[in-house]
Amino acid sequence: MTDITRVPLQPVASGALTKLWIGVALAVALGGAVAFESRQKGLSVETRQAGAGPMPAATDYVLVNYVGHLASGKEFTHGEHVPIAVSGVIPGFSKALQQMQKGGKYHVFIPARLAYGANEQRDQQTGEVSIPSNSDLTFDIDLVDFKSEQEVMRQRMMMQQLQQMQKGGAAGAGAGAPAPAPGGAPDPTAQ
Template identity: 50%
Template sequence: MTEITRVPLQPIAKGSLTKLWVGIAAIALAAGGIAYAALPTSVDVVTLRPGSGESPTADDVALVNYKGTLPDGKVFDEGEQAVFPLSEVVPGFTKALEQMQRGGKYKVEIPSELAYGDKASGPIPANSDLTFEIELLDFKSRAEIEQQQRILQQLQQMQMGGGMPGGAPGAAPHP
């Protein structure tokens, strides 16, 4: 039969638990950044000119002026009064726009993980961090845009269908 030596457990002194957690965190960081690697990747947004009011959500559509550059400074894309549904752009662009306000101008750094990752896209090489200057001109919800489209369609139907002058009974229909 094996003999077991018993060692009584001592209560943890006050404040020791905090020191224990700090020690574990220090070991994890020293072991090659295990804790750092687990942190979520984010975008860096710097305000060049503040805007005002609400910020768009992932369900909105934004109207922006923008210029995108690669790490070497080469411009890969730019546009004025460009329309972007936030749910249809790279995740980093969405996250950046959600931090902006109408009328503001911003410099945005998007890590490759939140851009195109390990896939090349047009002039953008794989694993490229992207930098943008973005001016948020305006944004609307999808519901607002759909309502405006319905109103425009109704107006066009009225003009084409004889609801306007020149569409009198017996007149030839417009092609």
Template identity: 50%
Template sequence: MTEVTRVPIQPIAKGSLTKLWLGVILAVLAGAGLAWAAVPAGVEVKALTEGTGPSPGATDVVLINYTGKLADGTVFDEGQAVPLQLDQMIPGFSEGVVKMKKGGKYELTIPSDKGYGAEDKRNPQTGEVVIPGGSDLVFEVELLEFMSAEDYQMRMQMMQQMMQQQQQDGGAPGGAPQGAPQGAPPIPPQ
């Protein structure tokens, strides 16, 4: 037969159990808050004017009007009717544009880790810092059109062929010299 030694249990002081549970809850909330703060911020897309129809794909070429700014409003780049292949852009830009619809105007906010990162972005001609390292970026983007990269390449080849044909025909449609309307009499020498 085995003997069991009995030890009397001390009563818990009034309110101690509540304090223990509050401490556990606070520790869990603090841990969750630290974990949430460690998650990098995502790309934000805000519609200024909603577009319609489908959105571009990750490898499409988009035709856009845009203005790129730093978080303080300083403009670092802008362009009108610019074709851009999305899979060759900074990750945050591509991630945001695929959420847009044709004809819409949007504000795209890109955290630095999805933009140019920690290093300064410099102007290649002057060496001047255009985007300081660690900068969040804000773009106003108007999505004019988009197409597959293959369709874009085919259209560019067709345009090059048309331009070559025009040069061979005298530089203008229909073979007329540049600047002179077709069917106009030649200008006499002076």
């Protein structure tokens, strides 16, 4: 048999191994930078003042003070003592609420993909665009309080019973008939 497939090995050039290790180090550094940049574009919850106790669950209702800004710094919304269903808001806001504690103050960055994405939002009164499509949002949020869904339902039932009792005492003859749901009672699920 003959050695037709034999390939002679050439010696490694001087400095080639060093260049190879430099290339590997650059690739690792570039990968780390890309991973860091990707993490920076995600949801960020910065604690400005620590709260205490447990954190709200997705099924809970919160009472918050908040101010929302676009990346340009323009305020697009605000509210004081606003009751909100944790699951009833944009995904980034919901995830942020679940990382907060009662009494805490937070600064939240929500990337567009966890906000409204490509859907622009319009002011209901003026019809003007209040949040352009693909907008990153920031919020300053104070978590005043939160309650479980069961607590909210229990309070709602108590309010209805009180109103039925008040209507029953005033109406006299209609005391046995079920009263309609309260129209003027504050709804903790309203946004």
